[in-house]
Every structure is written in structure tokens, then in C-alpha cells.
Amino acid sequence: MAIGISALLRAVGALAITVGLATATASVRAQEINYFSIGTGGVGGTYFPLAGAIANAISNPPGSRPCDEGGSCGVPGLVAVAQSSHGSGANVVAIVSGALNSGFSQADVAYWAYSGTGRFEGQEPMRDLRVIAALYPEHVHLVASKASGIASVADLKGKRVSLDKTDSGTYPDAVLILEAFGLTEADITVENLQPEAASEALRDGRLDALFFVSGYPARAVGELAASAEIVLIPIVGPEVDKMLLEHSFFTKDKIPDAAYRNVKGVETVAVGAQWLTSLEQNEDLIYGITEALWNDTARQLLDVGHAKGTSVTRQTALDGIAIPLHPGAERFYREAGMIK
Structure with a gap:
């Protein structure tokens, strides 16, 4: 008889737990x-x-x-x-x-x-x-391999440059910056790569430079800096002053020295x-x-x-x-x- 009562109590307890779980599940649902x-x-x-x-x-x-x-x-x-x-x-x-x-x-x-x-x-x-x-x-990063010899936007002429995907935010800004310095897409070898793929291509020597609009520190640029010799290219000068008059969404800003390991900071432009x-x-x-x-x-x-x-x-x-x-x-x- 005692065994029967014990079994019954266990069954009742199990039923109570089941009902409680079901109630909790129903409450969440x-x-x-x-x-x-x-x-x-x-x-x-x-x-x-x-x-x-x-x-x-x-x-x-x-x-x-x-x-x-x-x-x-x-x-x-x-x-x-x-x-x-x-x-x-x-x-x-x-x-x-x-x-x-x-x-x-x-x-x-x-x-x-x-x-x-x-x-x-x-x-x-x-x-x-x-x-x-x-x-x-967000700051415009213009990143180049140190071996490319690129030191200014004008130096991009004849180089292999990624402007990012055409439906990205980077692409139209990169085109505007090129135009400000008297360049068109016809003056460079254009690649339309996302930042990760562009970084890999630059690291492997298949690309000379890339544009990337991002808040610093951007992971893709940080990883590239840790594995390759790169430089940030300044976006400055009277060309920029004129561009800001025509496109007021740009502002002057800087990427500091401490943003990326062993990479000197630069003056650049930013957009919100x-x-x-x-x-x-x-x-x-x-x-x-x-x-x-x-x-x-x-x-x-x-x-x-x-x-x-x-x-x-x-x-x-x-x-x-x-x-x-x-x-x-x-x-x-x-x-x-x-x-x-």
C-alpha cells in the first residue's frame, strides 16, 4: 500500500511539473x-x-x-x-x-x-x-599599400583601386572625391569589392588602394594593418574645400595616429x-x-x-x-x- 501511495505522489508531482511547464510555455507564447x-x-x-x-x-x-x-x-x-x-x-x-x-x-x-x-x-x-x-x-578611409608609392588622391591615376560595391555608401563618395581631384573611373582600374575582399586583395598585391567609409577603428582596416604595410592617404587641399561647398554633407575631420597600429593618422572628410x-x-x-x-x-x-x-x-x-x-x-x- 505504501508503495502505491509513493508512486501516486510521484505521479502527482510529475503532473504538477508538467502543468507548470505548460503554463509557463503558454505564457511565453x-x-x-x-x-x-x-x-x-x-x-x-x-x-x-x-x-x-x-x-x-x-x-x-x-x-x-x-x-x-x-x-x-x-x-x-x-x-x-x-x-x-x-x-x-x-x-x-x-x-x-x-x-x-x-x-x-x-x-x-x-x-x-x-x-x-x-x-x-x-x-x-x-x-x-x-x-x-x-x-x-563616418570617415573616408583611403588605404594604400606602402609599396604602391601612393601619397595623394592624385597618385591614384593608373592604379588598381576598389571603390566598394556600387550599392554601398562608399562608392558614390569615392566617385565624388575622385572628381574633386580631376579623376574619373576611366583614369583608374576600378574594382568593386566589399572591404573584406578589398583588404585581402591589397594584402595579396592584387590591389593598390581601396576606399572605405566607416567609423574608426574599422575591423577590416585594423586586420589589414596588422598583416601588411599600409598607409592612410590624406584627403585635403583646395580640391576638398571646393567639394565641401558643393556637397555640404561632407565635413573635414581626421583619423588619429592611434586608430590603427603602426599607421600614421591623416586629415580626411567624414559624413554622418x-x-x-x-x-x-x-x-x-x-x-x-x-x-x-x-x-x-x-x-x-x-x-x-x-x-x-x-x-x-x-x-x-x-x-x-x-x-x-x-x-x-x-x-x-x-x-x-x-x-x-
């Missing part, structure tokens, strides 16, 4: 999971690791510990994912088509896409593009990086994402996620924006007193 993609660039750039840090900051999967207990402080039910891509140009197209929920883009590419000008001349303006936040300045989404995205969702981006937990994740993360601040979230904010983001900034 009851909380809707909302996946949110962030288009970036190549994995060797700054977009990808920074987007990973932001994705962690805004995510709050079902079953996570509460924020005040050291758990996730993002949007309840949200699972954000950084997704590699060809960069700015590819991202704006994917956002408008619905293939991406959001993505990073250079400020110039965002404006051209929204207005149907520049590199998007003759195309239907992407009027549904909206900004969540301005992020940080922005986080974009579509007007089609739910207002409350984007409000929650914007709020999560600027909470204290996100600050910690940004500061340790990438060296450029410290440059992503709420104080500069509206700098250099030339297309409309998403209504959800705008509501957050108004409530925060950043928009009067």
Missing part, C-alpha cells in the same frame, strides 16, 4: 515575439558590430528577466537582429521594399534616396524613409551615419525602440560594444538630419524636450 532587422554593411566595418550592440539594447525576448532585476531593458517581446548587407545604398532600398525593418545609412545616401537626387537621380523618391537617430561621423526605418513601421514600436536606445542600459552596451559606440549619444541624435523623423521617434524627442 502568449507574449507576441516581434522580430526587427537592422541592415548594416560588411562584417569588417563599423555598422555590423555597432548594430549588434544596439540590437541587444532594444531587445527584450519573452521570458527575459525584468529590467530592474538586471534583465533586458528593451521593448517587451522584441528580438532585434543585425543583418550584414552591401551597406547604405542597399539598405535604403531594402527598407522601402520591406525586406528590412530598419538599417544604417550615410546621411548623404539617405537624402539622395528620399529626394530622388544624387546617386538616385531619375528614380522614384523614397518618400517613406524616416530617421530614428543620427549615430556618429544615421539609423533609418520606414514610415510603415508602427509608431508605438519605433517610440519604444527610440526610448530603449537612449536608456542607461543601452548606454553601457554601446560603450563596450565598439569603440565608436561612445560617439552615439542622445545629445547628437538629431544632428545632420535632412529627412523626416519617424513619428514614433519624433514623439520621443518631443517628450524629451529635444524638439520644441
Whole structure:
């Protein structure tokens, strides 16, 4: 009889555990999971690791510990994912088509896409593009092998140069810089390689130089500096002054000596990086994402996620924006007193 009672108690206990697990599972399932993609660039750039840090900051999967207990402080039910891509140009197209929920883009590419000008001349303006936040300045890296003898933009004539993929953000900026110095694509041997492939080609002697627009330190350039003798080429002079008058999205800036090991820093130009989404995205969702981006937990994740993360601040979230904010983001900034 005792054995029968013991077996019965074990059965009841097992049933209770099963019911408890089923209830917990049902509770998690009851909380809707909302996946949110962030288009970036190549994995060797700054977009990808920074987007990973932001994705962690805004995510709050079902079953996570509460924020005040050291758990996730993002949007309840949200699972954000950084997704590699060809960069700015590819991202704006994917956002408008619905293939991406959001993505990073250079400020110039965002404006051209929204207005149907520049590199998007003759195309239907992407009027549904909206900004969540301005992020940080991206610097034009012009990297050359030391053996190439290249010391200025003018020296690129007759050389093998990668301008990045044609749907990247780097490509149109590289073309503008070449034009500023009186060069066209016909004056060089053009390669359209992503930064990782371009770095490998330069290391192997199949390429003389490459353009790459990225916040420093960019992983692809850092790895190249560790395995090959390279130099950063300055982008300076009266040609640059004239270019800035015609294209105000460029600013003068510098890549410091400490950015890459054994590589001397240079004066160059920069353009702002922005986080974009579509007007089609739910207002409350984007409000929650914007709020999560600027909470204290996100600050910690940004500061340790990438060296450029410290440059992503709420104080500069509206700098250099030339297309409309998403209504959800705008509501957050108004409530925060950043928009009067």
C-alpha cells in the first residue's frame, strides 16, 4: 500500500511539473515575439558590430528577466537582429521594399534616396524613409599599400583601386572625391569589392588602394594593418574645400595616429551615419525602440560594444538630419524636450 501511495505522489508531482511547464510555455507564447532587422554593411566595418550592440539594447525576448532585476531593458517581446548587407545604398532600398525593418545609412545616401537626387537621380523618391537617430561621423578611409608609392588622391591615376560595391555608401563618395581631384573611373582600374575582399586583395598585391567609409577603428582596416604595410592617404587641399561647398554633407575631420597600429593618422572628410526605418513601421514600436536606445542600459552596451559606440549619444541624435523623423521617434524627442 505504501508503495502505491509513493508512486501516486510521484505521479502527482510529475503532473504538477508538467502543468507548470505548460503554463509557463503558454505564457511565453502568449507574449507576441516581434522580430526587427537592422541592415548594416560588411562584417569588417563599423555598422555590423555597432548594430549588434544596439540590437541587444532594444531587445527584450519573452521570458527575459525584468529590467530592474538586471534583465533586458528593451521593448517587451522584441528580438532585434543585425543583418550584414552591401551597406547604405542597399539598405535604403531594402527598407522601402520591406525586406528590412530598419538599417544604417550615410546621411548623404539617405537624402539622395528620399529626394530622388544624387546617386538616385531619375528614380522614384523614397518618400517613406524616416530617421530614428543620427549615430556618429563616418570617415573616408583611403588605404594604400606602402609599396604602391601612393601619397595623394592624385597618385591614384593608373592604379588598381576598389571603390566598394556600387550599392554601398562608399562608392558614390569615392566617385565624388575622385572628381574633386580631376579623376574619373576611366583614369583608374576600378574594382568593386566589399572591404573584406578589398583588404585581402591589397594584402595579396592584387590591389593598390581601396576606399572605405566607416567609423574608426574599422575591423577590416585594423586586420589589414596588422598583416601588411599600409598607409592612410590624406584627403585635403583646395580640391576638398571646393567639394565641401558643393556637397555640404561632407565635413573635414581626421583619423588619429592611434586608430590603427603602426599607421600614421591623416586629415580626411567624414559624413554622418544615421539609423533609418520606414514610415510603415508602427509608431508605438519605433517610440519604444527610440526610448530603449537612449536608456542607461543601452548606454553601457554601446560603450563596450565598439569603440565608436561612445560617439552615439542622445545629445547628437538629431544632428545632420535632412529627412523626416519617424513619428514614433519624433514623439520621443518631443517628450524629451529635444524638439520644441
